[in-house]
Amino acid sequence: MAKAKNNTLKLKFDSARNLAPAPESKSAAKIDPQYDLFINGKFEKPASKEYFASINPATEEKLSMIAEANAADVNKAVKAARAAYDKTWKKMPPAERAKYIYRIARMIQERAREFAIIETLDGGKPIRESRDFDVPTAANHFFYYAGWADKLEYAFPNRRAEPLGIAGQIIPWNFPLLMAAWKIAPALACGNTVVLKPAENTSLTALKLAEIIQEADLPPGVVNIITGGGATGAAIVNHPDVNKIAFTGSTEVGKIIQRAIAGTDKKATLELGGKAANIIFDDAPLDQAVEGVINGIFFNQGHVCCAGSRLYVQESVFAAVVRKLKDRLETLIVGDPMDKNTDIGAINSREQLNIINKYIKIGQQEGADMYQSSANLPRKGFYCRPTIFTNVAQSSRIAQEEIFGPVLAIQSFRTDDEVIEKANNSPYGLSAGVWTDKGSKIFNLTTKLRAGVIWANTFNKFDPTSPFGGYKESGYGREGGLHGLSAYINLTK
Amino acid sequence: MLEGRKAQFVDELMKQDSTKAQAEKEVNLCIERFIYYSGWCDKFQQLYSSVNPVASSHFNFSVPEPTGVVAAIAPQQDALLGLVSVIAPIIAGGNTCIVLASSTKPLCAVTFAEVLNSSDLPGGVVNILTGKVAELVPYFADHMDVNATVFCESDSAIQKMIKEKSALNVKRVVLYDKIKWADATGQSPYFIMDFQEIKTTWHPIENIGGAKAGY
Incomplete structure (x- = not known):
């Protein structure tokens, strides 16, 4: 079978990736x-x-x-x-x-x-x-x-x-x-x-x-x-x-x-803790959704209790979303937190880095497919490449347990009811995300997801006037x- | 329905050591209390909801939602009034419950179950069990599919045990050991809110101030 031609234009970030350091003093x-x-x-x-x-x-x-x-x-x-x-x-x-x-x-x-x-x-x-x-x-x-x-x-x-x-x-x-x-x-x-x-x-x-x-x-x-x-x-x-x-x-x-x-x-x-489900429907604005997913899991190196660490993508757009995520992953700048260009800084401690690495190993042992960005990590300090897993089972530990690091577990779904059940299948219930262009679908999801904070077509937003909790x-x-x-x-x- | 079987309840309360006057007062109060909470079913949400004026271009609102399954150990003394006062706000708020009736005075609770049944309350919304408190409390407190526990006595050892076991799945524990159910303070929408979670929903607003469009 001939290989499907990929007609989608891909942004080139090569020049951006070589930005000169701009360290804060x-x-x-x-x-x-x-x-x-x-x-x-x-x-x-x-x-x-x-x-x-x-x-x-x-x-x-x-x-x-x-x-x-x-x-x-x-x-x-x-x-x-x-x-x-x-x-x-x-x-x-x-x-x-x-x-x-x-x-x-x-x-x-x-x-x-x-x-x-x-x-x-x-x-x-x-x-x-x-x-x-x-x-x-x-x-x-x-x-x-x-x-x-x-x-x-x-x-x-x-x-x-x-x-x-x-x-x-x-x-x-x-x-x-x-x-x-x-x-x-x-x-x-x-x-x-x-x-x-x-x-x-x-x-x-x-x-x-x-x-x-x-x-x-x-x-x-x-x-x-x-x-x-x-x-x-x-x-x-x-x-x-x-x-x-x-x-x-x-x-x-x-x-x-x-x-x-x-x-x-x-x-x-x-x-x-939390293990938030971030849900992308096939009618969602995919580029914005991908940005939201990136922000949802890689904000603060994923050290966020409400991080969108489980991604559910509707089957018809699964391949496109995963490809866009991988492309975007490559553009993330990992390194010196004091540099104003840095997207992903240092893992908070050696202990936390060990925990994250333990889960990355578990994910591989459980049979999931891992993809990491090719970013070079500084030689000193605690760093972890942004990581995504596909072929994840609902029962996988990387889909059930809170990792508190830049690790995303991706699964697919077909129907609304299926994804609601999968998203709620967690002892946690802190936050969730929904990406779709259809208002009635948003409210169907936001009322049925058992979580204290629900972001629709956005993620990881906070405000003093907005109640937060699980x-x-x-x-x-x-x-x-x-x-x-x-x-x-x-x-x- | 409760009102229709008033005579039976009065009779049963009298068999459980109430005087006729006390029994009639209690049954009347129970009827009133159910009517009171029925009215709240579609009103407390507005009272405790909010639209939150966030500084970014998002629409943001918070609403109460039921906690889920509530396991309640009903008051031992006010066998009927206590039972009604605990159940009504739980189900008015959209939760379902498992209730352990007073072990010394379970008679009314069983009759009350018949009232619920003939009122066409959907099956499973209220489940009433009878039995010994000390024997059953541990199961009420450590069941993994229960979201909240209620205890109405001042027995500190049991209170402690309920709180400890509830930690197993972070249940909400509500203690009503100081409530006088017959008083006016024995009812309020705050009892409904004891079994509600606040859910906050965010959505972007396009193009506020013409600055930028889209999500």
Whole structure:
């Protein structure tokens, strides 16, 4: 049989791929050689006297030494938060609380460049993303929730909104500053005080935020930021005087937290893992859909809980979509996160790279076909080529388990009902994507997909006004928008 | 239907240690409560939905959707009123449920099942089981196809066990140990919202401000 002629024009990106480096300057940000714990408005040495190194995953160079808080430090932070709650924050007129939060938002904006640089150095994400997404969205969250502080009576019809008390907040390493903003802003607006622990690998922007909070003159103890690993987090979860746990991270740890607080009155919101289905119908604008898929899985190296890591393509356009994806994959620039041209930066840590590589091996062993871009990877640092798998079974581990890396599992489907069933066949339910030109089909899908956030003809969009959170094992509670307030209040009559 | 069998319910409540006046009051309240939640079925969504003013050119809205399958251990004391007050908001919100009736006073629950049946409630929407709480709670809490559990007693050991087992598949746990079902506070749309998830949908808007077209 004669080989089918490929009439489709292919864009040539050869020249673009050889763009001269355009690195952001490291010197525009100041990183101290050592960071202490931010408790009661002051930076204090840890009771443990121990520090751990934070490295740049792009170069494996040490950036700073970070204090390791132990249970005594956590206790001190909780006491400071309790005193601040009882003596100042709870009693402060809500409009005054709002002014402090607005001030934090403005100061983040003023120091946006510094935040972006540190976020990229510490976490490995492309500077383009930290500059254009993480930092501005973090500031916007503070702006948005500041305004709610004195308007809570309008948010819950026929009820009074009371603060919960002390919120213990534990955040992940994929969006360090943004997650801190998602947690701190609504908690403060609702009148709570905070003990927050950033992820061990990415503490620096949270500590920079602590500096801002100090400069903003927030009453001491209202926000306490303590650093450390899993043991520090456990000490916050198990502290008897903490009223609420807000956690973003893996489903595995979420379940541990749910069990740990079982015998207590602590409230919790959990924003856990995901394995989002991104669905392309044959009437979809394919080029836009392919862009959406690329953004959906390769944004932040795929370290996104709502990443579109399962792609379902309708059979009649399957070959075309896969070809376009492969072409687009080739054009992605993988490398130095500080370079403004970089699309895919460094994997956050060696451990995470090992996990991703483990799944890439599993995918091959399960019989799926792998395709990786031919990008050259830097010799030092943790990098992974963007990877797609075809010939994936619904039961494959790469289609069922969260990988948290730049790995896409592609399957095909024929009918709407089939793809709905396949998409919902997951313990997770955080997000999903639908690509079609037909409005009624969009709504058929968006109402039947069991997920908290559904992007139709777009993907990975976020906004402070838009509630975010999961169904099923992706957790409970919402962050963002009016609905995000519920996480930090008690309703009374 | 409940109203039509009022005399039977009053009689049964009296056999379960209520006075005639108490029994009549309870049955009347149950009827009222069902009517109350029936009205909410097509209204709470508007109250708790929102169109979100995102800064980008997208149309974005959030609506409540049922959590799914709810396993409820009904109150032990208010055998009929408690049962009705727990079931009504769950099904008004579009969930289905498995309910464990009061183990000491199961009589009304069984009769109530007959009411549901003759009301043409679709099969499987409400499933009522009778049995011992301590024996059955673990199965209510760790079933992998259940999305939420409800417990209405203040027994802290059972509360803890339910919360621990619910972690198996991240069930939502709702405790109603401080609710006075006979009071006005025993009903509100917030009970419906205890078994709702918020779903947010995004779609691009073409050509806002004439800047750029398409998706």
